Amino acid sequence: MSHSSTNLQFNVQPGGSLHGTVRVPGDKSISHRSIMLGSLAEGTTHVSGFLQGEDCLCTLNAFRSMGVAIDGPTDDGKVTIHGVGLHGLQAPAGDLEMGNSGTSMRLMSGLMSGQAFDVRMTGDASLSKRPMKRVTVPLASMGAVIDATEIGTPPLLVHGGSKLQGIHYDMPVASAQVKSSLLLAGLYAQGETSVIEPAPTRDHTERMLRGFGYAVKTDGNHISLQGGGKLTATDIDVPSDISSAAFFMVGASIAAGSDLTIEHVGMNPTRTGVIDILRLMGANLEILNEREVGGEPVADVRVRAAPLKGIQIPEALVPLAIDEFPALFIAAAFAEGQTVLTGAEELRVKESDRIQVMADGLIACGVDAQPTPDGIIIKPGNFTGGTIDSHGDHRIAMSFAMAALRATQPITINDCANVNTSFPGFVGLAAGAGVRISAA
Numbered sequence: 001m002s003h004s005s006t007n008l009q010f011n012v013q014p015g016g017s018l019h020g021t022v023r024v025p026g027d028k029s030i031s032h033r034s035i036m037l038g039s040l041a042e043g044t045t046h047v048s049g050f051l052q053g054e055d056c057l058c059t060l061n062a063f064r065s066m067g068v069a070i071d072g073p074t075d076d077g078k079v080t081i082h083g084v085g086l087h088g089l090q091a092p093a094g095d096l097e098m099g100n101s102g103t104s105m106r107l108m109s110g111l112m113s114g115q116a117f118d119v120r121m122t123g124d125a126s127l128s129k130r131p132m133k134r135v136t137v138p139l140a141s142m143g144a145v146i147d148a149t150e151i152g153t154p155p156l157l158v159h160g161g162s163k164l165q166g167i168h169y170d171m172p173v174a175s176a177q178v179k180s181s182l183l184l185a186g187l188y189a190q191g192e193t194s195v196i197e198p199a200p201t202r203d204h205t206e207r208m209l210r211g212f213g214y215a216v217k218t219d220g221n222h223i224s225l226q227g228g229g230k231l232t233a234t235d236i237d238v239p240s241d242i243s244s245a246a247f248f249m250v251g252a253s254i255a256a257g258s259d260l261t262i263e264h265v266g267m268n269p270t271r272t273g274v275i276d277i278l279r280l281m282g283a284n285l286e287i288l289n290e291r292e293v294g295g296e297p298v299a300d301v302r303v304r305a306a307p308l309k310g311i312q313i314p315e316a317l318v319p320l321a322i323d324e325f326p327a328l329f330i331a332a333a334f335a336e337g338q339t340v341l342t343g344a345e346e347l348r349v350k351e352s353d354r355i356q357v358m359a360d361g362l363i364a365c366g367v368d369a370q371p372t373p374d375g376i377i378i379k380p381g382n383f384t385g386g387t388i389d390s391h392g393d394h395r396i397a398m399s400f401a402m403a404a405l406r407a408t409q410p411i412t413i414n415d416c417a418n419v420n421t422s423f424p425g426f427v428g429l430a431a432g433a434g435v436r437i438s439a440a
């Protein structure tokens with residue numbers, strides 16, 4: 001379910017700084033995959049730290065509607081999944097509603113291609129505009145039969161009963177969702193399914209498949225598995241989402257006097273581009289108490305305010321920070337000197353066109369932001385404040401909420417209900433740490 005039509009408004013007064021210790025909700029990518037793999041495993045999977053955001057609840061409800069018994073989530077994020085095995089799903093009574101979630105739609109396209117029954121997957125207004133050919137085209141070459149609109153957007157009708165054949169696919173886009181969709185279809189395919197990534201992307205699917213006892217080979221940028229195996233239930237401790245932590249990293253970096261510790265943050269090296277980019281800009285981030293939790297590296301991140309400088313963002317870091325650019329653009333708006341981003345055209349096909357929507361918001365606040373086809377040029381200036389249209393994009397809304405820490409005027413952000421897709425409790429947590437935010 002998505003509330004994108006509800007015009008929840010954030011009102012953020014200027015000034016303040018961030019202090020204390022916060023723990024942001026569980027990782028969205030890992031939470032989705034815990035439900036998918038737990039449902040298809042043999043045995044009972046216990047998940048803790050599950051993200052109770054609307055996106056992951058769409059995935060959870062989809063598997064429930066296909067006959068998987070799932071207990072929870074409890075208030076503290078515990079979910080128990082009674083797996084039905086790779087061939088134990090049942091046809092759902094109605095459509096699978098994927099809400100705002102690209103991850104659900106794209107990963108499930110692969111999984112559903114291997115089932116014996118037909119499934120129709122729908123999305124909200126934003127998801128209904130997002131490109132699906134990036135998965136439907138390679139899945140079709142594996143033998144899947146998927147109907148989409150003429151331009152390749154949802155709803156998707158995935159036909160059951162296809163005999164899938166493993167393929168070797170040279171991915172044109174660096175996308176973890178495409179990689180994952182093909183690997184998940186590969187569980188049902190004959191022979192080997194292998195992908196080559198043009199650049200490293202988040203590797204949670206590979207790590208978690210291995211955690212469920214499924215052999216996945218990684219050889220540089222080449223990832224492969226053999227169809228016909230089985231998944232064995234396991235326990236999953238979901239770390240906090242570094243993509244949610246990023247708002248606080250930026251907020252504490254830009255707001256003078258801040259000293260904030262963000263606990264239990266997932267530090268998977270395919271996700272830490274935001275830390276590398278902020279450090280290149282001069283941020284003061286200290287990584288403490290590094291440990292491993294359920295196969296994923298985790299740490300506490302202490303952030304103290306520091307003067308930031310504008311940089312040319314290295315393109316190799318783009319896929320490793322793909323969801324953090326709205327927050328990073330705010331950091332750039334308060335840096336000294338211009339920041340230039342290139343090689344990031346993928347940002348134009350997220351929940352909103354994140355290049356254009358961020359540029360519009362920055363300009364509304366008095367900053368010189370120039371969108372380019374594959375990035376942006378941000379020349380920091382006098383960040384006043386103003387009214388922002390988040391276009392129903394959670395990450396735009398949270399980024400501008402943090403910007404108010406350094407603005408000179410209030411910031412009003414419209415269309416914020418979708419913050420609940422990835423970060424339920426954001427307003428309370430941000431207010432507790434020092435952002436002067438209220439929601440109406």
Ligand SMILES: O=C(O)C1=C[C@@H](OP(=O)(O)O)[C@@H](O)[C@H](O)C1
Pocket residue numbers: 028029030103174175176177178180202322323346
């Ligand atoms: O695999 C995943 O869990 C995700 C992959 C990324 O998308 P792309 O694969 O489109 O880059 C990211 O933007 C999204 O929030 C989550």
Ligand SMILES: C=C(OP(=O)(O)O)C(=O)O
Pocket residue numbers: 055100101102103104323350351395422
């Ligand atoms: C792009 C995102 O998610 P999804 O693709 O799952 O909608 C995101 O959370 O920033």
